[in-house]
Amino acid sequence: MAEAKGTLGPRRAEALAGTLLALPAFILMWLMLLGPAVAVGLLSLTDWNFGEPQIRFAGLENYAEMWGDRVFWISLRNTVIYVGVSVPATVLLGLLAAIAIESVGPLKGFYRAAYFLPVASTLLAMALVWEFMFHPSVGFVNQVFRALGLPTADWLQNPDTALFALAAIGVWQNLGLAMVLFMAGLKAIPPDLYEALAMDGADGAWERFRRVTWPMLGPALVFVVAITAIRSFQVFDTVQVLTEGGPSKSTEVLLFTMVQQGFTFLRSAYGAAITMVFLLLTLAITLAQTVLLDRRAHYG
Amino acid sequence: MxxxxxxxxxxxxxxxxxxxxxxxxxxxxxxxxxxxxxxxxxxxxxxxxxxxxxxxxxxxxxxxxxxxxxxxxxxxxxxxxxxxxxxxxxxxxxxxxxxxxxxxxxxxxxxxxxxxxxxxxxxxxxxxxxxxxxxxxxxxxxxxxxxxxxxxxxxxxxxxxxxxxxxxxxxxxxxxxxxxxxxxxxxxxxxxxxxxxxxxxxxxxxxxxxxxxxxxxxxxxxxxxxxxxxxxxxxxDVARFIGSPPMNALPAHVGEDGAVMVGDVRLPWLSPARGLVTLGVRPEGWVPASQGIPATVTLIEHLGAETLCHLEGGAVLRLAPDMARGMVAGQALRLAVRKAVLFGADGQRLPLQAALREIALG
Amino acid sequence: MARRAFTHLVLMLGAAVMLAPFVIMLSISLKPPGEVFAPQFALLPTQWHAVENYTAAFTKVPLARFLLNGFFVTLCIFAAQALTALPMAYALAKLRWRGRETAFALVVLALLIPPQVPAIPLYIGLWQLGLLNTYAAIILPSTISVFGIFLMRQFFRTVPDDLIAAARMDGLSEWAIVWRIMLPTAAPAIAAFACLSFIWNWNEFFWPLIAVQEEHLMTPPLGIAFFSNAEAGTSFGPLMAAATVVTAPLALAFLLAQRAFISGVTMTGVK
Incomplete structure (x- = not known):
């Protein structure tokens, strides 16, 4: 009788393996994401500036300062305008592109690739191209506008237009993403619904859209809006290389302010407080998305 | 092992x-x-x-x-x-x-x-x-x-x-x-x-x-x-699980004298148990006879190698095709049990003695 | 028929707008300075200046170095992400262990945190370790991909339990099951994950900008921003040549593996 000693039963071996396999990722997740996220919250309650030997608990002082900070409010307002302009445009154009591309037979692959290419390209390099395209005299945009008899401007240097010019770049970049997500949503609609609709006597494009596509696309729509909004909130690259927040703070956005305060002026604690605002806004979008999807689920 | x-x-x-x-x-x-x-x-x-x-x-x-x-x-x-x-x-x-x-x-x-x-x-x-x-x-x-x-x-x-x-x-x-x-x-x-x-x-x-x-x-x-x-x-449970169609389970009882009865038909077996029991009979474990348990045919299935007669009450009789010739639904039969097993009210097997077969037949 | 032709017309116009920056980028990268500022835009240069522009792009700044940095960094990041995310995804999807539900809840929570949020503490931490201005500073924060864990976990759940049982009977350890059974079974999902990881990390600008100041460590986006700053909008030809070179690897990879890219991006919707 040779009894097996020192080995574990299959159940305990499985539990041990599970823990060991999850451990490296779990540790990294705490070190790189969750831990720092908690640290940001704590840091925002101190008065610490980068490199200082002393650290003092400051309560809500940073938030109080933020409340009175004109630049912060400009930054928040600009961010909200940027999101408010680029999200509807991205979602609407993405939806139209998806429906149009799904409805045409040939060239489908080409259209999809063309509209998606900006998503897969380096935004920073393309931002520099856009800078050239927005050039007041030789820029492509003004040349086209002039040819069409539309007003022209020095888009990126004019405080009234700079934010919208950046939003246009954002729409251009994210449109393809919204499009492929909508295309996936469209594919999930069972074709017999359209057939049933045709049998019921409604087969026009508008009827098809209103009675089947739109209601069936609901969850996808909520998701696309949320993901586009979250991405828009993160606008930074174009601001950093094209306008640096200017002219006269007209393109100052939250992440740019955060980097300025936290890394340029080395005001770590204040930067952390701005980060918290940024985090809360992002979480609010996710929360709104969850609530909306839940309601729809009960409704449907 | x-x-x-x-x-x-x-x-x-x-x-x-x-x-x-x-x-x-x-x-x-x-x-x-x-x-x-x-x-x-x-x-x-x-x-x-x-x-x-x-x-x-x-x-x-x-x-x-x-x-x-x-x-x-x-x-x-x-x-x-x-x-x-x-x-x-x-x-x-x-x-x-x-x-x-x-x-x-x-x-x-x-x-x-x-x-x-x-x-x-x-x-x-x-x-x-x-x-x-x-x-x-x-x-x-x-x-x-x-x-x-x-x-x-x-x-x-x-x-x-x-x-x-x-x-x-x-x-x-x-x-x-x-x-x-x-x-x-x-x-x-x-x-x-x-x-x-x-x-x-x-x-x-x-x-x-x-x-x-x-x-x-x-x-x-x-x-x-x-x-x-x-x-x-x-x-x-095993009896019912094994065999297709499954074993017929006939409600039966054992009289004071130990004789196994289905309705008022005495079967050629004795059991030491008393009271209500279940008699298990395979579909081929009984045959049409001049006397025995009365039954009515409800449906006849000709399967080629064998013929299955479904009886009133859900029981089944399995016959060789030539023995079933001329049989029709609605026909009344009497069935003599050739081979059976006995289960108590708890579903467990009970002993069955065939010693008195002659007496019962006579 | 007329409707279809109209749809094509609109889509073509849209495609022209979407592709215009790429066309202009290529066009300018071929032109001499004089033609860049010509009042009337022409697609092709009258006088070809491609060699001069691309040579300038590679000599005025160490563009080749930027590209190498980019490949090195994205490769390291993806290797680390796969090496940690796959085992955890397998443990979350297929193994029973205490704390599994909590661990998964934390993954979902981490998924909600935008990547810019941990920046300040990470910067402080790397500074204390003396790691700022190193490759490690660029790579370390991205070594974990909670998205990857989540995506692979969803995919691994669809792998039949019998397959894993069979592998155990055949003598594979749990570690071997991850790499010999789950990895090949989930190949399409991993390809999509790889594409996404490549897109994100090749294009990442925010974090490298913070973590790295030295030219020889710069990733392509950082390098091209540096180039643009140094030239201050004067030499568009070489700048566009550099932009072309920086964009090319991703664009080519996308055109070659369109399906994996698009399915990868679509999978961000698997929540």
Whole structure:
């Protein structure tokens, strides 16, 4: 009788393996994401500036300062305008592109690739191209506008237009993403619904859209809006290389302010407080998305 | 091999001793715990209590790979991205090659001879199963029957101490299933390897196994060779489970004198029990006669080799076709019971003495 | 028929707008300075200046170095992400262990945190370790991909349990099951994950900008921003040549593996 000693039963071996396999990722997740996220919250309650030997608990002082900070409010307002302009445009154009591309037979692959290419390209390099395209005299945009008899401007240097010019770049970049997500949503609609609709006597494009596509696309729509909004909130690259927040703070956005305060002026604690605002806004979008999807689920 | 369990929801106290080299079928309806039992044997699940022995080795604490068992799964569980040959070779690679030799790409540099030996063994297993021309294909390119044979080959290739098979035929269509049945029996006989075969199909169990363990609600009801199971079920549950159509269960009682009665018909048997009982009669265990239990035919099924007469009350009579000639629905019969088993109110088998047959007949 | 032609017309116009920046980028990268500022835009240069522009792009700044940095960094990041995410995804999807539900809840929570949020503490931490201005500073924060864990976990759940049981019977350890069974079975999902990881990390600008100041460590986006700053909008030809070179690897990879890219991006919707 040779009894097996020192080995574990299959159940305990499985539990041990599970823990060991999850451990490296779990540790990294705490070190790189969750831990720092908690640290940001704590840091925002101190008065610490980068490199200082002393650290003092400051309560809500940073938030109080933020409340009175004109630049912060400009930054928040600009961010909200940027999101408010680029999200509807991205979602609407993405939806139209998806429906149009799904409805045409040939060239489908080409259209999809063309509209998606900006998503897969380096935004920073393309931002520099856009800078050239927005050039007041030789820029492509003004040349086209002039040819069409539309007003022209020095888009990126004019405080009234700079934010919208950046939003246009954002729409251009994210449109393809919204499009492929909508295309996936469209594919999930069972074709017999359209057939049933045709049998019921409604087969026009508008009827098809209103009675089947739109209601069936609901969850996808909520998701696309949320993901586009979250991405828009993160606008930074174009601001950093094209306008640096200017002219006269007209393109100052939250992440740019955060980097300025936290890394340029080395005001770590204040930067952390701005980060918290940024985090809360992002979480609010996710929360709104969850609530909306839940309601729809009960409704449907 | 011996095993037993403490009380668990799925298995409550199972003891099963498997004789080396035998083909043991574990038969039961779905959810009776038969697959759990097999997975515990394999080491894929842990029993809450009890022991598993293989030969003179206690293996409870060993991982599956150390138990020297091979399993054929219901879904076959072939690795979809590997060729047939790679699927069959994997268990050998894991056993014969060192970790260094199993390194992707690089490992081939210093494991040539071993790999050639493995390839030879794979070919030797594949040939008799007709898999030789399929070795380079992926599982998705195979028919159901071929996949099933690949799963068998993967189990056979390392000559394990025992085969565990979990409903390996249930994904095949009826014709293939009959073929594969004979194939598996022939294979395991030839290899002389102990085989545990889990199935819910009593026909399969009866046709293939040396012995059958009938399981219900986490218990083994009876463990016996197929014919014994059919002729001498130890409980009403087993009697009903085995046989198609199932055994007729006639309400009966035992009189004060010990005579077994169905209604007011005295049967030629005595029982020491008293009161209400159940008489189990196989469909071919009774015949039309001049006197006996009265019955009315409701439906006649001509199946070719035999004829089944369904009787009022749900009982069935099985007849040779020429004996059933001229029989019509609605006809009244009298049935004489030739062979029967008796169960008490608790469903357990009761003894039955045939000593007084002459008296009853007379 | 007319409707279809109209749809094509609109889609073509849209495609022209979407592709215009790429066309202009290529066009300018071929032109001499004089033609860049010509009042009327022409697609092709009258005088070809491609060699001069691309040579300038590679000599005025160490563009080749930027590209190498980019490949090195994205490769390291993906290797680390796969090496940690796959085992955890397998443990979350297929193994029973205490704390599994909590661990998964934390993954979902981490998924909600935008990548810019941990920046300040990470910067402080790397500074204390003396790691600022190193490759490690760029790579370390991205070594974990909770998205990857989540994606692979969802995919691994669809792998049949029998396949894993069979692998255990065949003698594979849990570690071997991850790499020999789960990895090949989930190949399409991993390809999509790889594409996404490549897109994100090749294009990442925010974090490298913070973590690295030295030219020889710069990733392509950082390098091209540096180039743009140094030239201050004077030499568009070489700048566009550099932009072309930086965009090319991703664009080519996308055109070659369109399906994996698009399915990868679509999978961000698997939540």
């Amino acid at each position: 011996q095993k037993s369990f403490g009380p668990t929801p799925v298995l409550r106290g199972v003891t099963l001793e498997v004789v080396e080299g035998e083909f043991l079928a574990i038969l039961g309806a779905s959810g009776c715990g038969k697959s759990t039992l097999l997975r515990i044997l394999a080491g894929l699940e842990t029993a809450d209590a009890g022991e598993v022995w293989i030969g003179d080795r206690r293996v409870d604490a060993l991982p599956p790979k150390a138990r020297d068992l091979a399993m054929v799964f219901q879904s076959y569980a072939l690795y979809p991205y590997m060729t047939v040959g790679q699927n069959i070779a994997l268990p050998l690679e894991m056993r014969r090659l060192s970790a260094l030799q199993r390194l992707p790409w690089l490992g081939r540099l210093w494991s040539g001879p071993q790999r050639r030996a493995i390839a030879a063994d794979v070919a030797a297993v594949a040939a008799p199963l007709g898999l030789a021309p399929l070795l380079a294909r992926k599982p998705a390119q195979l028919s159901g029957g071929q996949r099933q044979r690949v799963a068998l080959a993967r189990a056979m290739v390392r000559s394990p101490a025992a085969f565990l098979m979990d409903e390996p035929l249930s994904n095949l269509d009826a014709r293939l299933r009959a073929e594969a049945r004979a194939e598996i029996v022939a294979l395991t006989r030839r290899l002389g390897v102990t085989t545990l075969y889990v199935t819910h199909d009593q026909g399969e169990a009866m046709a293939m196994a040396d012995r059958v363990a009938v399981m219900q609600a986490g218990r083994v009801l009876q463990l016996a060779p197929p014919q014994e199971l059919y002729d001498e079920p130890t409980s009403l």
